[in-house]
Amino acid sequence: MKTIIEPFKIKSVEPIRFTTKEERVEILEQAGYNPFMIRAEDVIIDLLTDSGTSAMSAKQWAGIMDGDESYAGARSFFRFESAVRKITGMKYIIPTHQGRAAEKILFSITGGEGKFFPSNTHFDTTRANIEFSKAEAYDLLNEVGKHPEIRADFKGNMDTEALERFIIEKGRENIPLCMITVTNNSGGGQPVSMQNIRETKAVCKKYGIPLFLDACRFAENAYFIKKREKGYADKPVLEIAREMFSYADGCTMSAKKDALVNIGGFLAMNDDNLAMLCRNLLIVTEGFPTYGGLAGRDLEAIAQGLEEIMDENYLQYRIRSVEYLGEKLLAAGVPIIEPPGGHAIYLDAKRFLPNVPQEQFPGQSIVCELYVEGGIRTVEIGSLMFGKYDAQGKLIPPPMELVRLAIPRRVYTQSHIDYVSEIVIDVYKNRECLKGYRLTYEAPMLRHFTARFEKL
Ligand SMILES: *Cc1c(COP(=O)(O)O)cnc(C)c1O
Numbered sequence: 001m002k003t004i005i006e007p008f009k010i011k012s013v014e015p016i017r018f019t020t021k022e023e024r025v026e027i028l029e030q031a032g033y034n035p036f037m038i039r040a041e042d043v044i045i046d047l048l049t050d051s052g053t054s055a056m057s058a059k060q061w062a063g064i065m066d067g068d069e070s071y072a073g074a075r076s077f078f079r080f081e082s083a084v085r086k087i088t089g090m091k092y093i094i095p096t097h098q099g100r101a102a103e104k105i106l107f108s109i110t111g112g113e114g115k116f117f118p119s120n121t122h123f124d125t126t127r128a129n130i131e132f133s134k135a136e137a138y139d140l141l142n143e144v145g146k147h148p149e150i151r152a153d154f155k156g157n158m159d160t161e162a163l164e165r166f167i168i169e170k171g172r173e174n175i176p177l178c179m180i181t182v183t184n185n186s187g188g189g190q191p192v193s194m195q196n197i198r199e200t201k202a203v204c205k206k207y208g209i210p211l212f213l214d215a216c217r218f219a220e221n222a223y224f225i226k227k228r229e230k231g232y233a234d235k236p237v238l239e240i241a242r243e244m245f246s247y248a249d250g251c252t253m254s255a256k257k258d259a260l261v262n263i264g265g266f267l268a269m270n271d272d273n274l275a276m277l278c279r280n281l282l283i284v285t286e287g288f289p290t291y292g293g294l295a296g297r298d299l300e301a302i303a304q305g306l307e308e309i310m311d312e313n314y315l316q317y318r319i320r321s322v323e324y325l326g327e328k329l330l331a332a333g334v335p336i337i338e339p340p341g342g343h344a345i346y347l348d349a350k351r352f353l354p355n356v357p358q359e360q361f362p363g364q365s366i367v368c369e370l371y372v373e374g375g376i377r378t379v380e381i382g383s384l385m386f387g388k389y390d391a392q393g394k395l396i397p398p399p400m401e402l403v404r405l406a407i408p409r410r411v412y413t414q415s416h417i418d419y420v421s422e423i424v425i426d427v428y429k430n431r432e433c434l435k436g437y438r439l440t441y442e443a444p445m446l447r448h449f450t451a452r453f454e455k456l
Contacts, residue, residue, distance in 0.1 A: 004320045007313040008410060011058060017041050024372050032452030033368050033437055035377045044375030045416055046408070050343045052256035052263060053408035057308055060260065060301045067297025077290040080299035083306045084253075087218070087238065088245040090268035092275035096286055097293025099216060099254025100125040102267035104132075105285065106212070106252060109277045110176035111135035118166050119179040119214070120145075120158040121187040124385055126179070126214060126252075128446050140166060142196075145187050146399055148337040148348040153228040154193040155337075156184030156221075158200045172207040181214040182221035182244065186381060188402070189217070189322075189341020191224035194232065194243060201247040210249035210271070216257040218244060220342035223315040237310045250274070257343070260305030260409055264298050314410075318342070321417065322407055328421040334428045337402065347424070349382060349401040353434055358383050358397040360436025360456060366403045366427065369434055374423030379404050384439075385448045 019027070019042055031037035040046060046053070056064075068074040077095070084093045096102040103126050111117070111133030121139045122130065130137040140162040145155040158180055167175060180200055183191045197213075204211045222240040226232045232240055245251065250269030255261050269275055279289050286293040294302075308314065319342060326340030335351035349356075349363040356362035363380035370376045379385075382401035390396055405420065427434075441452040 004317055006410075006413060007311070007317050008057070016044055018044060019375055021372060024375060028368060028371055032440070033364070033455065034448075034451050034453065035367060035371055035379070036449050037452075038371070038377065042375075043371075043377045045412065045420055046377045047344075047405040047420070048377045048379050050257060050406040050408050051254065052261070053411060054256075054260045054262070054305075055408075055410040056260060056262070056301060057304070057410075059308075060304045063300035063304045064297040067295060067300040069296040071291070072288055073290055074296045074299070076296035076299040076303070079303040083303035084266060084268060087241050087306060087310075088215070088248075088251060088268050089242060090245070090250065091270045091272075092268060092279075094267045094275070094278055094282055094289060095292030095294050095299060096265045096267055096282070097263060098256065099214075099252055099265040100129060101286055101293055102252040102254075102265050103129040105278050105281050106250075106267055107133045107135065108281060109274065114174060116166075116170045116175050117177065117179060118163055118175065120156055120181055120192060121184050122179065123181055123185050123214060123216075124446060124448075126181075132445070138166065141184070141187055145184070145190060148188070148335070148346070148351070148400060148402075151338045153191075154196060154224075155190035156182070156187055156192040157196040158192070160196070160199045160203050163200065164203050164206075167203070167207050167209065172209060175207075175209050177210045177212050177250070178204050179212050179214055180248075181216075183217045183224070183342045185216065185343075186386075188337035188346045189220075189344045190337070191221045191228070191342065193229050194225050194240070195229070197244055197247050211247060212269075213245065213248045213251040215245070215251040215253045217342055218253075219258045219309040219315060220318065222310075223312070223319055224342065227319075237312055237315060241310065255302045255305070258306075258309045259302045260309055261298065261301045264294055264302045266292070318409065321414070324414070325405070325407070325417050325421055328418075329424055332421075332425040332428065334424060344404045344406040346381070347403040347405070349380075349403055352403075352428065353431055355432075356434065356436045358387075358401060359395050360438070361453070362436065363401045363403045364437050364453065365434045368437070369427045369430075370403075370423060373427050374419070376405075376420055376423055379406070380448065384451060 113134040115135035142157040255264035335348040337346040353362040363382040386398035437453040
């Protein structure tokens, strides 16, 4: 097989500013050992997130100029609405400025004390918005998804038996809706099968509970279904995506992922009454229903991005470029979540640094070292992001300690990725020298964004 090349030419470039290792040691210390606090210009390769970091196409930039900025009923809104409806088939489509704004509206209305929201795995902002409403969020990931070293096709699947037990235990009247995150971002970017979405829907339907998709990476998930699930090899990605959404009663979406834009999101649903309540809240917090928290030009760029994301040459390149990085790391013995997910490689920090206990944030230790060694910015997804405390103030660690290397869409070339693999492998070879960290500041919610550390 021939090399799968980037399916685009580069028309506009942004220079990278290089730093020395000595400078980076200083910068990281100033940032309290939290790369969220580092200036982007001090980063060489930024793998902090794939959110809002995509390179837009010439046609999207043309859409930015062409956007209709009318307050109400803008042409760009109707183009956006029809692009979203073509994929999701949803009756009501509500633009928001990000995915979390859609979550905030949805859970402000459906959440509250005594309510429970199950998911395969809630994303951090989703969990935070549920908990902020005083409701509780539960992850019911299937067993195989909890084992980083096991290779399986659909490690993002919901444990549907656990879901049914959960519904019986908590009471269906206390569960306003069930979510499935596609692909499962916090669980390794692993896809969810069509069969699992169908089975989850069947359980929800039995108890009269609506099913919502957290659809941020719906196109990557649809492509995995095409490649891995029986009966889908010859179907176009659009048709697969439509089938995924056909089992859902609504969805939340961050357009900063699979809509290839730098800002935007939406909330969509079929229920008339829920839509009315959401729109009323939208007007208070985001804006009029034909622009949400966005400019007309943003809606135009989202509409175009939603078409481009389903190009199968793009998706093949996208999934392959992540897998390529994964293969290089595995060949050098670096422990990662297998198989590689859709948008990121996740280092398994427990196996990478077995000598650093979970209370000392092994993931954060790797994050810091990748920055110092190569100017690469990554993020911890482990005890820092998801750790809780028990009544005695002792850390309750999450099941996995991960470091995510998220790959921005259409931004880096193969040589950038080769460089990343060289740095990760160097850090892995020197892993005996890595130390743990201690928190010196933490915010009450989403603490990973602003935490500060000291080195042990
Ligand atoms: C990014 C993301 C969100 C939140 O979207 P924002 O646009 O960052 O607010 C929600 N769920 C998942 C799975 C995500 O990846």
